[in-house]
Amino acid sequence: MSRAMMFPTCARSLGRGMPAPAHLVSMLALAALIFITALAAPAYAQTALPPAPYADRQLDDPALEAKATALMHTIRCLTCQSQSIADSNASMASDMRSEIRERIARGEEPEAIRRWLIERYGDWISYKPTAEPILWPLWGAPVLLLGVGGVLAFRRIRRRRKEQS
Amino acid sequence: MKRSLILWIPLAGYLIFLAIASLGLNRDQQTVIESRMIGKPIPGIDLPAASSTNPPLSTKEMADGKPRLLNIFASWCVPCAAEAPILAQMAQQGVRIDGVAIRDARADVDAFLTRHGDPFQRIGLDARSTLQFYLGSSGVPETFVVDGKGVIRYQHIGAVGPQDVETLLAKLREAET
Numbered sequence: 001m002s003r004a005m006m007f008p009t010c011a012r013s014l015g016r017g018m019p020a021p022a023h024l025v026s027m028l029a030l031a032a033l034i035f036i037t038a039l040a041a042p043a044y045a046q047t048a049l050p051p052a053p054y055a056d057r058q059l060d061d062p063a064l065e066a067k068a069t070a071l072m073h074t075i076r077c078l079t080c081q082s083q084s085i086a087d088s089n090a091s092m093a094s095d096m097r098s099e100i101r102e103r104i105a106r107g108e109e110p111e112a113i114r115r116w117l118i119e120r121y122g123d124w125i126s127y128k129p130t131a132e133p134i135l136w137p138l139w140g141a142p143v144l145l146l147g148v149g150g151v152l153a154f155r156r157i158r159r160r161r162k163e164q165s
Numbered sequence: 166m167k168r169s170l171i172l173w174i175p176l177a178g179y180l181i182f183l184a185i186a187s188l189g190l191n192r193d194q195q196t197v198i199e200s201r202m203i204g205k206p207i208p209g210i211d212l213p214a215a216s217s218t219n220p221p222l223s224t225k226e227m228a229d230g231k232p233r234l235l236n237i238f239a240s241w242c243v244p245c246a247a248e249a250p251i252l253a254q255m256a257q258q259g260v261r262i263d264g265v266a267i268r269d270a271r272a273d274v275d276a277f278l279t280r281h282g283d284p285f286q287r288i289g290l291d292a293r294s295t296l297q298f299y300l301g302s303s304g305v306p307e308t309f310v311v312d313g314k315g316v317i318r319y320q321h322i323g324a325v326g327p328q329d330v331e332t333l334l335a336k337l338r339e340a341e342t
Contacts, residue, residue: 049268052293078303081195091268092304095294120301122201 051091052098059101068101071110074127075100075117084127200301200309200320207235207315208299212289215266216274222263222289224296228315232340233261234333235309236285237297240269240277242305244324249281251325256284260337264288265296267305308333312340 059065072086079090085097103113117125129135209225227233236252238245256262264285266274274288291297300309300317310319310333319336321329 049270049292078198092294092297095268096298098293099295099298117298120201120298121198121303124196124198 051094054098054101054105055094056097057101059105061105064104065101067110068104071104071113072097072100075114076125076127078121078125197322198301198303199322200303200317202301202317203320205317207309207311207317208296210289210296210299212265212291212296215264215269215271215288215290216278216283217271218275218278218283219264219285219288222265222287224289224315227263227311228313230313231261232310232312232318232337233263233286234337235263235265235311237265237267237291237300237302237305237307237309239267239305240273242267245306246277246281248306248324248326249284251327251330252284253282255330255333258334260334261286265291267291267294267297310336310340 059068069086073084075085075096077083077085077088077090077093077096079092080088083093085093085100100113104110114126114128118130123130123132129138131139207224207227209223211223211225212221214221224235227235234252234255238248252262262284264287266288269290269292271290274290278285289296297303302309302320303322306324308321308325309317310321312318318340319333321333325333
């Protein structure tokens with residue numbers, strides 16, 4: 001039943017795990033949507049299974065939930081690659097949210113979970129910039145610009161003082 | 166004269182930034198995320214049986230001296246159905262293939278195997294993508310080459326086509342050593 005309603009959960013998907021391109025099935029999907037709505041049955045995007053337990057359920061402890069949410073907003077979704085897993089409704093993002101909440105509930109630190117993910121997927125998975133050499137210009141640019149601005153301002157002020165005196 | 170030229174520098178910088186940004190906007194944003202687990206031992210995970218016909222899968226038992234393919238698939242995944250005949254052909258040639266069904270239901274896996282063939286020795290059910298995360302796998306289908314010591318040697322992303330068979334067989338032979 002839910003099978004009829006399988007279309008990608010984000011506009012530009014990898015095109016492999018997804019059942020079919022949206023434009024091909026859109027007419028069919030519309031018909032299926034009307035059919036399914038009429039029957040009021042739940043329709044899951046890519047799978048017959050219900051979402052993982054903590055995919056869309058918050059942790060009972062607000063402090064832990066805050067930790068988990070902060071981390072989820074900086075972890076990139078593998079399916080919808082321009083979204084964080086907190087914002088994506090792809091099945092894999094749901095599973096990853098649940099995984100992160102369960103790990104936080106077990107007492108793992110968010111940064112340890114981030115490292116665990118980076119170990120498997122590379123820096124790509126994290127939206128938080130690391131201290132890798134390739135990112136040194138990113139960290140250095142503000143300092144450099146501030147320095148240049150400071151020198152320019154200093155020289156201008158000194159010149160003005162000279163003119164005044 | 167020199168001073169007025171300097172005044173144009175910020176505008177030039179801005180235009181360069183704009184050019185890079187607009188080029189970036191037109192580029193395809195989807196990138197293939199390769200696993201960083203190649204060359205590392207496969208994480209040991211016990212998965213329950215995904216089908217009625219195949220035994221469950223424990224990745225702890227992969228260090229049995231002979232290489233194999235580990236195919237990540239799902240009954241709800243269209244490219245997985247497309248690669249099924251190729252995998253069946255490889256299984257016939259004597260390649261050992263274990264399967265992992267992602268977010269699947271037993272009835273659906275059974276129907277998938279009946280319809281598309283069953284090249285798998287064991288099939289584990291990964292109901293919540295756990296093994297996928299451990300493997301650094303980013304979708305379905307994906308096929309890993311695991312050597313006889315249980316070390317991940319190669320990752321093929323996407324459906325296995327006829328043109329990929331040779332590479333996979335070569336990687337399996339490489340994994341023998």
